[in-house]
Amino acid sequence: MELTTAAPGLETAAELCAAFGKDDSEFAGIALAEILKRRFNVPAAAAFYKTPLGFRFFPAGGPEPKTLYRSEWMDGIIRQSAGKTLTDFGPWAMPGYGPPEKFWITLTLKLSKTTPGYIILGRSSEPWQSRAERDSLKKIGEIISPIARMRIEKRSADAEKTKKELQLTNERNRLQGLIDSSPDLIYAADPKDHIININRAGMQLLGIKNPGEIIGKKASEFAFNPGDRAVLAKKLREEGFLRNYAIRLKGKNGRPVYCLESSTAVTDAGGKLIEYQGIIKDITSYVAIEQELKEANRSLAQANENLKKTQSLMVHQEKLASIGQLAAGIAHEINNPLSFLKSNYGAAENYIARLKTLAGTAPGSPDGDTKSREMDRIFGELDDIYRESGDGFDRIINIIRDLGSFSRSSETEDFSQYDVNEGIRSTLAVARNGIKDIARVKTKLGNVPMIRARGGEINQVILNIVMNAVQAIGSEKNAEKGLIEISTQANGPQVRIIIRDNGPGIPPAVISKIFDPFFTTKDPGKGTGLGLSISYHIIAEKHRGSITVQSKEGKGTSFIIDLPVNGPPKTE
Ligand SMILES: Nc1ncnc2c1ncn2[C@@H]1O[C@H](COP(=O)(O)OP(=O)(O)OP(=O)(O)O)[C@@H](O)[C@H]1O
Ligand SMILES: [Mg+2]
Structure with missing residues (x-):
């Protein structure tokens, strides 16, 4: 049985095309649903397609297109109409748009290989059995599919373009931000070495207030010696890049700024130079520090x-x-x-x-x-x-x-044969007056060989140590006189001198310091603290012997001196 319902014809397709032509916004989608609703004389019509976010929905009578993030109803339609151009449903209600209708038909539009679009029409009066109606719907689908496809493609391309542009702008801003926050000069120059870009730090370094003073100018104008820039640019062209190349720029008031430049010659695929890009670090303060250091070193050496x-x-x-x-x-x-x-x-x-x-x-x-x-x-x-x-x-x-x-010593005294025992005897003789009221001196001088030494200096050491002993003993309030014992003995290739006193001894806390220059426990004016440091110098350094101390608080102190019989090596 053939139903008689009048099927909308080509005029409908023409009206749809006109609607698309009139309005290139998405509202044309709603117009489309409304035309179909009117032409097919149905109570419910809509169009929709799936997007990555959900569904773009164009209901006839709707105030505007909208996005449904989820819709089981639409999911169901998509599932059931897979692979078919026309699909019958019903009874169903279009959620939010009118009462349920008994008979629905869905027309699948091929918007792209992956994105189908759908037109749905619903009515309760009669099922969608008319061949004329079905053919008409198919025709309409064939005519408007490519138009709708183009529209959607253009829309998404526009959106993509806007997104890319936004990304690009963000990227550019981020880069510019980075470049501007760099403490180093960052620049780009064209193949003729004219500056095309420079950051804030760079302008500051060169003492420039606004970019107009440098953009478009030759880079060599900003080198302390313009010729240096030419050499750098040549090297850069030849080698492609430079790392930490030392160059002087012209800073504020023409003052030289010491810099290290790292730069690249950027070329296109064919190897043609496009621009120079570089980062320049101001190392003037380091150079100054280095110079100060050198200066300090020099004066240290002098000191x-x-x-x-x-x-x-x-x-x-x-x-x-x-x-x-x-x-x-x-x-x-x-x-x-x-x-x-x-x-x-x-x-x-x-x-x-x-x-x-x-x-x-x-x-x-x-x-x-x-x-x-x-x-x-x-x-x-x-x-x-x-x-x-x-x-x-x-x-x-x-x-x-x-x-x-x-x-007998003098600064120029030479090393010569020296009798240690005789040295001790004469030293004690000259010091006798200083010793006699404070301490008795007992000597036990062994049979020792003559040694190669500067006798005057050795006597000096003996005197220092004996006088220290006298002063130490004298610092104690003792009724009795103290005792200083001096002995000598042969000790292999050395001669040993021991000077012992029964004074107060040296506290462990200071014993490691007594050979330090200017270390003294004596009152100002009484001791300079040089005696033992000079003694050490004479014995250990000049004579290559050794001088050590042993002390026990309350018991006394012994200084032990070992001197090589042959003196120090002759080359010294
Ligand atoms: N025999 C000793 N007994 C106790 N302390 C000593 C003795 N010899 C040295 N000292 C300690 O070592 C310190 C350093 O002695 P040193 O001979 O270098 O200097 P000074 O005697 O203080 O001054 P200077 O000898 O220059 O007049 C003395 O101030 C003293 O504290
Ligand atoms: Mg002294």
């Missing part, structure tokens, strides 16, 4: 040199200082015999005058007996005076000799 000079001067001066200390004692030593020599001289003068008187005695004067008795007495006195004076002269001569032997 070191001065220190060495001062040190040898100090050795000399310390010696003079302690001789100065000794001078008072020595003066006293000489003064004693000198004063009785003087009084003896006076006495002898008187005796001789008396003898003259007696010798010229006239007759009648005291008798011969008295005369010879008195003369005997005077001769006896004179004998005593001579003996005593002889002693006095010996003492003075000895002191002078000891002093000479003690201080």
Whole structure:
């Protein structure tokens, strides 16, 4: 049985095309649903297609196209109409649009290989059995499918383009942000080396306020020596890239800015130069630091040199200082015999005058007996005076000799054969006056060989250590005198000197410091703290011997000196 329903014809397709032509917005989709609703005279019509997000839905009578993120109803239609152009459904209600209709037909539009679109028409009056209607629907589908496809493709291409443009803009902004936040100069220059881009740090480095002052100018204008830039650009062209190339740019007020440039010559696929791109780091402050360092090094070396000079001067001066200390004692030593020599001289003068008187005695004067008795007495006195004076002269001569032997050193003193025992003896002799009220000295000098040494300096060391011992003992309030024991012994290829005292000892906390220059526990003006540091220098460095200390608080201190018999190696 053929149903008689009048089928919309080609005019419908023409009207649809006109609607699309009039409106290139999505509202044309709603117009399409409305035309079909009217032309087929049905209560419900709509169009929809699937998007990655859900469904784009164009209901006849709807206020605007809308996106349904999920729709089981539409999913069902898509499932059932798979592979077919026309599909019958029903009864169904289009959710949100009118009451249920008994008979539905779906026309599948081929929008693309993967995206079908759908037109749905619903009515309850009669099923979709009319061949004319079905053919008409198919025709309409054939005509509007390509149009709808083009529209959708254009729409998604536009959307894609907008998205890409947005991405590109974001990308560009991000890059520009990075470039601008860089503390280093970043630039690009065209193949003729004209600047086409520079960042903020770069303008700052060059002392430029706005880009107009540099964009389009030759890069060489901003090099401290324009020729340097030409050399750099040539190298860059030849090698393709540069890493940390040292170059000076022209900074604010034409001042040179020391830089390291890393850059690339960007080429196209055919190897043609497109532009130069580079990052330039300002290292002026490092250069300055390096120069300061070099300067500091130089003055350090100079200071070191001065220190060495001062040190040898100090050795000399310390010696003079302690001789100065000794001078008072020595003066006293000489003064004693000198004063009785003087009084003896006076006495002898008187005796001789008396003898003259007696010798010229006239007759009648005291008798011969008295005369010879008195003369005997005077001769006896004179004998005593001579003996005593002889002693006095010996003492003075000895002191002078000891002093000479003690201080025979001079800065230029050469290494020569030195008798350690004799050195100790003469040192003690000159120091006698400083020691005698405070300590007894006991010596136990062994049978030791002569050594190759600068004797004056060794004596100096012995004196320093002995005087330290005296001062240490003297610092204690003891009724009894202290004891200083000095011994020598042969010790293989060395000679050992031990100087021991029974003073207060050295606290463990400071014992490691006593050889440091200027370390002293003595009151200001009493000690410079140089004695032991100079002693160390003389023994360990000049003579290649060793000097060590052992001490026990409350018991005393021993200094042990070992000196090589052969002295230091001769090349030194
Ligand atoms: N025999 C000792 N007993 C106790 N302490 C000592 C003895 N010898 C040295 N010291 C300690 O070592 C310190 C350093 O001695 P050093 O001879 O270098 O300097 P100083 O005697 O203080 O001064 P200077 O010798 O220059 O006049 C002394 O201040 C003292 O504290
Ligand atoms: Mg000292």
